[in-house]
Amino acid sequence: xxxxxxxxxxxxxxxxxxxxHFFAWDTGWWFSPLASNWSSIDNAIIITFWVTGxxxxxxxxxxxxxxxxxxxxxxxxxxxxxxxxxxxTILVVVSAxxxxxxxxxxxxxxxxxxxxxxxxVTVEVLAYQWGWNYRLPGEDGVLGKTNIxxxxxxxxxxxxxxxxxxxxxxxxxxxxxxxxxxxxxxxLLRSIDVLHNFYVPEFRAKMDMVPGLVTYxxxxxxxxxxxxxxxxxxxxxxxxxxxxxxxxxxxxNYFNWxxxxxxxxxxxxxxxxxxxxxxxxxxxx
Amino acid sequence: MxxxxxxxIEAKAYSASDTSVSxxxxxxxxLYHSKSWWTTYVFSQDxxxxxxxxxxxxxxxxxVGLILSVLMRVQLAYPExxxxxxTTYYQSLTMHGMxxxxxxxxxxxxxxxxxxxxxxxxxxxxxxxxxxxxxxxxVFVLSLLVLMASYLVPGGPTGAGWTLYxxxxxxxxxxxxxxxxxxxxxxxxxxxxxxxxGGLNYVITVLQSRTRGMxxxxxxxxxxxxxxxxxxxxxxxxxxxxxxLMLLLDAVLGTSFYMxxxxxxxxxxxxxxxxxxxxxLFQHLFWFFGHPEVYIxxxxxxxxxxxxxxxxxxxxxxxxxxxxWSIIAIAVLSFIVWAHHMYVAGMTPWFxxxxxxxxxxxxxxxxxxxxxxxxxxxxxxxxxxxPMLFALGFFITFLNGGLTGxxxxxxxxxxxxxxxxxxxxxxxxxIGIAPVLVVFGxxxxxxxLMTGRMLNEGLGKLHFWITFIGAYMxxxxxxxxxxxxxxxxxxxMYDSVHATSSGLNExxxxxxxxxxxxxxxFFYNVINSALSGKKAKRNPWNANSLEWQxxxxxxxxxxxxxxxxxxxxxxxxxxVPGADKDxxxxxxxxxxxxxxxxEKT
Numbered sequence: 024x025x026x027x028x029x030x031x032x033x034x035x036x037x038x039x040x041x042x043x044h045f046f047a048w049d050t051g052w053w054f055s056p057l058a059s060n061w062s063s064i065d066n067a068i069i070i071t072f073w074v075t076g077x078x079x080x081x082x083x084x085x086x087x088x089x090x091x092x093x094x095x096x097x098x099x100x101x102x103x104x105x106x107x108x109x110x111x112t113i114l115v116v117v118s119a120x121x122x123x124x125x126x127x128x129x130x131x132x133x134x135x136x137x138x139x140x141x142x143x144v145t146v147e148v149l150a151y152q153w154g155w156n157y158r159l160p161g162e163d164g165v166l167g168k169t170n171i172x173x174x175x176x177x178x179x180x181x182x183x184x185x186x187x188x189x190x191x192x193x194x195x196x197x198x199x200x201x202x203x204x205x206x207x208x209x210x211l212l213r214s215i216d217v218l219h220n221f222y223v224p225e226f227r228a229k230m231d232m233v234p235g236l237v238t239y240x241x242x243x244x245x246x247x248x249x250x251x252x253x254x255x256x257x258x259x260x261x262x263x264x265x266x267x268x269x270x271x272x273x274x275x276n277y278f279n280w281x282x283x284x285x286x287x288x289x290x291x292x293x294x295x296x297x298x299x300x301x302x303x304x305x306x307x308x
Numbered sequence: 309m310x311x312x313x314x315x316x317i318e319a320k321a322y323s324a325s326d327t328s329v330s331x332x333x334x335x336x337x338x339l340y341h342s343k344s345w346w347t348t349y350v351f352s353q354d355x356x357x358x359x360x361x362x363x364x365x366x367x368x369x370x371x372v373g374l375i376l377s378v379l380m381r382v383q384l385a386y387p388e389x390x391x392x393x394x395t396t397y398y399q400s401l402t403m404h405g406m407x408x409x410x411x412x413x414x415x416x417x418x419x420x421x422x423x424x425x426x427x428x429x430x431x432x433x434x435x436x437x438x439x440x441x442x443x444x445x446x447v448f449v450l451s452l453l454v455l456m457a458s459y460l461v462p463g464g465p466t467g468a469g470w471t472l473y474x475x476x477x478x479x480x481x482x483x484x485x486x487x488x489x490x491x492x493x494x495x496x497x498x499x500x501x502x503x504x505x506g507g508l509n510y511v512i513t514v515l516q517s518r519t520r521g522m523x524x525x526x527x528x529x530x531x532x533x534x535x536x537x538x539x540x541x542x543x544x545x546x547x548x549x550x551x552x553l554m555l556l557l558d559a560v561l562g563t564s565f566y567m568x569x570x571x572x573x574x575x576x577x578x579x580x581x582x583x584x585x586x587x588x589l590f591q592h593l594f595w596f597f598g599h600p601e602v603y604i605x606x607x608x609x610x611x612x613x614x615x616x617x618x619x620x621x622x623x624x625x626x627x628x629x630x631x632x633w634s635i636i637a638i639a640v641l642s643f644i645v646w647a648h649h650m651y652v653a654g655m656t657p658w659f660x661x662x663x664x665x666x667x668x669x670x671x672x673x674x675x676x677x678x679x680x681x682x683x684x685x686x687x688x689x690x691x692x693x694x695p696m697l698f699a700l701g702f703f704i705t706f707l708n709g710g711l712t713g714x715x716x717x718x719x720x721x722x723x724x725x726x727x728x729x730x731x732x733x734x735x736x737x738x739i740g741i742a743p744v745l746v747v748f749g750x751x752x753x754x755x756x757l758m759t760g761r762m763l764n765e766g767l768g769k770l771h772f773w774i775t776f777i778g779a780y781m782x783x784x785x786x787x788x789x790x791x792x793x794x795x796x797x798x799x800x801m802y803d804s805v806h807a808t809s810s811g812l813n814e815x816x817x818x819x820x821x822x823x824x825x826x827x828x829x830f831f832y833n834v835i836n837s838a839l840s841g842k843k844a845k846r847n848p849w850n851a852n853s854l855e856w857q858x859x860x861x862x863x864x865x866x867x868x869x870x871x872x873x874x875x876x877x878x879x880x881x882x883x884v885p886g887a888d889k890d891x892x893x894x895x896x897x898x899x900x901x902x903x904x905x906x907e908k909t
Contacts, residue, residue, distance in 0.1 A: 029692050032773065036704060036780060043784060050810065052788040054724075067720045068791075075711035082682060082707055086700070089685040093621070094692070100890050101623035101883035102687035105907050110683075111627055111676070118675040122668045125714055130661055132720025137657035151571075152481045171569050212654075215571045217476035218587060220652065220727060224793025224806055227724040231654045233587055234475060235568025238654040251804060255727035255795045257469045259481030260394045263798040 030091045037083045044076070058225035058250060058271065060243035063135065065227065067128040074125055136228070139241040143207035146200070149180060150212070150219035150232045152259055155252060155267040156180070157200045161191030161286055171215055171234075177294050181215075182287055193284040199268040200252075202244045203277040209241040220256035223269060231256050244271040329521040329874045329897075339866050340438050351446070353438035354865055358445050359424030360758055363751075365445075366416035369452055373407035376400040378824050385817035387800050395483040397799045398467030403455075405470025406492065409601060410499060411455065413743055415448055417608035418503070418541065421750060422510045422534045424758070428855035429531045431519025431873045431895075433866045435509045444509070447502030455495040461487035469797060471598075472552075474566040474590050478559045486559065493556045500545045510538045519854075521875035525632065526894065526909060528853045528879040529625060532632055533611020536639045537604045543643070544600035551593030558585070566590045591653055595646040603642045605739050607635055609746040610677055613699050615879070616749050617681055619851045620696035621688035622890050624880040627680045628909075634673035641670045651722045660719040667717035674710055678703070689883065689890070693849075694768035698749030701776035702742050709737030712787060727797075730790025733783045741779040748775070748830070755837065756844030757855055760862045763837045771829045778823035782816050852893045853879040878909035 047053060054065060093101070147158040147166055158180055160166045167189020173181035179196060182189040202208055212221050214232035222229035225248075230240045252267035272280065285293070342348040352358055380400050383392040392400060423441065427434050435441045458465040466488035468477035476482050477489055484492075514535045518527070527535075554565040566589060567582035618625040625631060647655060647663045681703060690696065712734040715721045725731065748771070755763045793806045801807035847856040859869040873895040881892040887904035 026692055029697070032777075033700065033704070036777065040708070040784060047785070047788040052785070052792060052810070052812065054791050055793050055806065061724075064720060064724045067718070068715060068724065071715050071718065071721055075714050079707060079711055082678060083704060085682055086685065086703060089682065089688070090690060090700070093685065093688050093690050095622075095689050099689055100885075101621065101689040103624060103881075103883045103885055103905075103907075104626075104687075105624050105880070105909070106627050106629065107683075111630055111679075114679045115672060115676060118672045122671050125718060126665060126668050129664055129718035129720035129722075132723070133657075133660045133664070136720070136723060137660070152479075171571065174571060217479055217481065217570070218473055222727070222793075222795065229723060229726065230652050233568075233654040234570045235586065236588075236654055251806065253793070253795050253804075253806070257398075257471075257473070257476065257797045259476055259479070260398060260467065260483060261481070262398075263394070263800055266802075266804065 026091075026094045030087060030094075033083075033090060034087045037080070037087065041076070041080065044072075055224045056246070057227065058223075058244060058246040058248065059227060060245055061132075061136075061227040063128070063132045067132050070128055071125055074121060078121070136240060139209045139239070140207045143209040143241050144203075145209050145211060146202075147180075147211045147213060148200075148221050148232070150214045150221065150254070150258075150265075152216050153254070153261040153265040154197060155200070155221075155265075156197065157195040159193040159195065159281075159284070160188075161193055163188060163191055166211070167192050167287070169213075174215065177291065180287075184291075190286065190288040192287045193281070194287055194290055195284060199249075199270055201270045201272050201277055201280040204244055204247055204271055204273055207241060207243045209239055212238040212240075217258050218256045219254050219258050219265070222253045222255035223250050224253065225250045229255050247271045247273060329876065332520055336433075336872070339433055341865070351442050353434075353442045355423040355427045355435045355438070355441060356758075356863065356867075358441055359420050359422070361445050362415055362419035362423060362448070363421075365449060365452065366412050366420060369407055369455075370412040370416075372456075373404045373412060374824055374827070376404040376407075378820055380404065381817040381820040383799070385813040392799075394799045395464070395467060398469070398797075399465045399483055399488070401797060402467050402470055402472075402492075403458075403465050406496070407455070408740065409470065409605070410496065411452060413605045413739070413747075414503070414541070414601070415499075416747060417605060417743070418510065418534060418538055419445065419448060419506055421530070421608060421612065422506070422538065424754065425530055425855060426510055426513055426534060427517070428757070428858070428863065428867060429528050429853055429879075430514060430517065430522050431854045431868070431875060432513060432517040433868060433872065435513045436517055437509050437512070440505045441509050444502045444506035447498055447505065451495045451498035451502060454491055454498060458484065458488045458491040458495075461491060463488050466492045471591075471594060472555065473594075474555060474558060474585075474587055475568070475570055477555065478567065479570070489559050490556065493552045493559075496552050497549060497556075500549050503541065503545060507538045507542045510534065511542065519872045519875060522854075522894075523875075525629065526875055526878045529611040529614035529628070529631055529635075530608070530853075531611070532635055533607040533609070533614075536635050537607040540600045540607070540639050540642060541604045544597045544604070547593050548597035551590055551597070554593075555590060558582075588650075588653060588655055591650055591655075592647070595649045596643075598649065599646040600639075600642045602735075602739050603638055605743050607638065609702070609743040610635065612750050613702050613746050614677075614681065614684075615853065616695045616699040616746075616753055617684045618880050618882065619753075619849050620693050620699070621685050621690045622850075622882045623684055623688035624882055625680070626683035626686075627676070628878065628880060630676055631680055634676045637673040638670060641666060641673070645670065645717075648717050648719075648722070651719050652726050664717065664719035668714065670717075671710070671714065678707060678710070693752075694763070694765055694772060695749040695753035695849075697769065697772045698745045698752065698776075701772065702745040702749065705737055705745060705776070705780065706742040708784070709734060709742055713738065725790055727795055728790035729786045729794045729796055732796050733786035733790060736783045736786075741783065745776065745779075748772070751834070753849065754855075755834075756848050757862055759838045759841070760844055761837050761841035762844050762848065763841060764833050767829055767833045771826060771833065774826040774829075775823055778819050778826065781819045782823065785812055785816060788812075847893075850889070850891050852881055852891050854894055857893050857895050877906065881906055881909075 149156040165188040167186040169181040212232040214234045219232045254265035463484045467483035557563040564582040564585040567585040569583040645667045648667045884904045
């Protein structure tokens with residue numbers, strides 16, 4: 024009786040595991056709806072679910088079968104067979120094949136992930152404790168050079184003032200980033216302080232930002248809407264609050280937004296005017 | 309040069325009739341004998357006592373880790389209770405991780421079961437360097453005190469996460485970025501010093517002190533697991549040692565091993581006077597240790613669970629030689645997979661292909677172990693004792709955790725899942741719950757060896773079912789939070805669309821509290837049984853390995869009385885056709901076993 028209960032409980036754990044999987048899928052405890060080109064990541068994960076799920080069910084049901092069939096009986100002895108070379112060889116070969124089947128889609132995804140299409144537009148993401156700044160290359164399509172030692176209140180990105188490529192760069196500071204639907208984007212990822220990670224669950228993509236390096240990844244937004252940017256690398260006490268918004272727009276809306284953005288040159292000029300006004304006001308006082 | 313008359317016990321003359329056992333290569337040496345209460349019970353040099361001391365100390369610190377995890381779970385599910393603030397949350401998270409991985413599991417498996425089992429299982433009287441062994445434990449205690457002292461220093465313990473990634477661990481946006489970090493690093497360095505003393509002991513004892521007839525390929529798999537794990541640890545911990553030391557120098561002296569030119573929040577726009585360092589270098593050093601660390605914990609668990617399956621299923625372990633070689637293969641592979649923790653860390657993208665391939669290859673030797681455990685149960689005669697239940701719980705948990713490793717280890721799928729709750733679920737299954745279930749199984753199994761008494765079986769079964777099913781219900785749903793995109797190490801998710809609604813967080817937290825409280829059953833059982841439990845008879849599980857064949861139960865100082873045992877076979881002759889009983893201990897010679905039809909081992 025006791026033995027039967029043990030076997031039934033183990034059986035229920037396995038049934039429960041599989042049932043929960045489908046229950047979760049049904050309830051929406053599942054991928055957030057995909058909003059980028061990385062359906063291949065989802066597919067690779069789903070293939071892995073099927074292969075590993077199959078292995079899990081087969082091995083654990085075999086376990087439960089053994090538990091019942093070979094439960095202790097006083098007058099029986101277990102089989103004495105220390106090795107079985109043939110069986111062991113078969114199992115090694117089967118496992119190796121399964122590993123290859125799983126590895127292939129994963130490596131193929133990675134190969135696409137690190138090769139950026141030539142037509143991708145560049146967007147720089149600059150992370151800091153604790154928020155997100157962005158920079159777009161402007162009309163020349165080239166981002167100006169930066170150095171962390173140039174950073175000041177006027178120049179939060181550390182651009183070189185004499186670099187002509189930098190002057191038309193669009194500065195999106197402490198605001199939402201907009202992306203154009205179906206246009207390939209290459210994110211250049213920088214950090215000015217500690218490690219961060221630019222992660223948008225709906226895009227599936229992520230990469231650490233490392234101070235001292237520029238890292239990257241690319242996506243194609245495939246669905247309009249607003250998405251949360253989450254920092255996915257512990258970056259200090261307000262890590263959990265480092266949440267931003269990305270909005271994916273149709274062409275027209277995107278260019279409307281783009282027109283409202285200020286270039287680095289405009290910001291510098293505006294700052295100069297503001298500074299002058301401040302000085303004038305102070306003089307009058 | 310030595311004078312043989314210095315040795316009080318002389319080597320037994322090799323008897324020509326006994327052809328299956330080779331002669332002793334060295335005469336026996338006189339053991340160290342303690343003279344006072346202090347040197348017997350506190351500064352003990354007897355490996356068995358040191359093992360029990362390690363088990364008790366590691367369990368005590370694990371309770372701290374457990375309480376921290378309950379606090380974090382309550383915070384996650386019920387933020388309105390404000391049990392933690394971001395500072396204490398990140399400190400708890402860091403301390404929980406470091407305590408559980410290093411100070412609990414590493415210390416418990418290698419220091420605890422290594423000391424308890426190695427000499428007894430290989431037929432030795434003690435470790436080869438008993439004094440160093442005693443020092444190892446007390447340096448470990450010192451490291452625990454330093455770790456706990458970080459609660460007393462300004463700023464409290466470090467909140468940098470157990471990975472301690474710079475620059476964040478050093479800069480001012482992180483709690484405990486000076487004193488907390490210093491004490492954490494000093495404590496880890498002390499742990500490594502203590503471990504190295506013990507570790508050299510375990511390796512040399514296995515290589516040099518096996519009794520006559522105990523060839524390497526006759527050793528129980530528990531010893532193999534602990535032996536190989538110790539070798540890995542001796543090779544991997546130095547990477548953490550230098551990595552930690554360099555981090556300490558960066559934090560205290562302002563060297564710049566890891567610190568690139570950065571701007572610190574406290575300096576408001578001013579850059580720090582650092583430059584040229586590489587944060588990724590630390591990650592490589594950390595994970596060069598960190599991945600082998602997984603197997604430092606897993607291999608002893610694999611070894612021990614193999615013995616639990618075999619003894620309690622009354623069957624030979626299936627494919628013993630493959631089991632040994634797979635342990636060695638996992639150990640070798642564990643050194644060339646470390647960067648799978650860093651696929652999205654910004655390292656050279658080409659590493660992804662290499663490390664994904666090596667990582668998934670580990671599934672093959674690990675798979676062999678899973679199959680062989682199953683085939684050990686197949687056609688066995690399975691007794692549902694408490695140790696067997698824990699071994700079965702381990703099997704299901706580790707099967708699940710190993711398979712989710714195929715998601716994490718594969719570079720393409722890891723992009724989406726890295727740094728989410730999927731990772732949290734995966735590593736808690738593999739190096740959290742699975743090894744802990746083995747620890748419990750091992751304690752229920754070897755409790756008679758430690759105390760001479762049996763643990764209460766009914767309480768043990770209750771403890772097993774709550775712990776196993778509870779832990780499973782805690783971590784299995786977390787995979788699905790990870791799929792949704794819930795990132796790990798978030799103090800709070802507010803009303804994010806990725807915050808798991810539908811009560812999943814609350815569910816997990818409630819089960820966590822139930823499982824944590826259920827551990828009281830275990831502690832009650834241990835204390836009560838140690839004082840007044842059922843007296844164990846000699847060799848209570850009818851096992852073959854040598855630790856049960858000592859003249860007294862529990863074994864006395866020197867383990868073997870007048871003469872060390874001789875070994876004639878492997879530890880797995882269960883159910884041999886023609887034998888009188890269903891087990892043949894390792895020290896029975898072919899003359900003692902009648903017509904039993906054993907295979908040559």
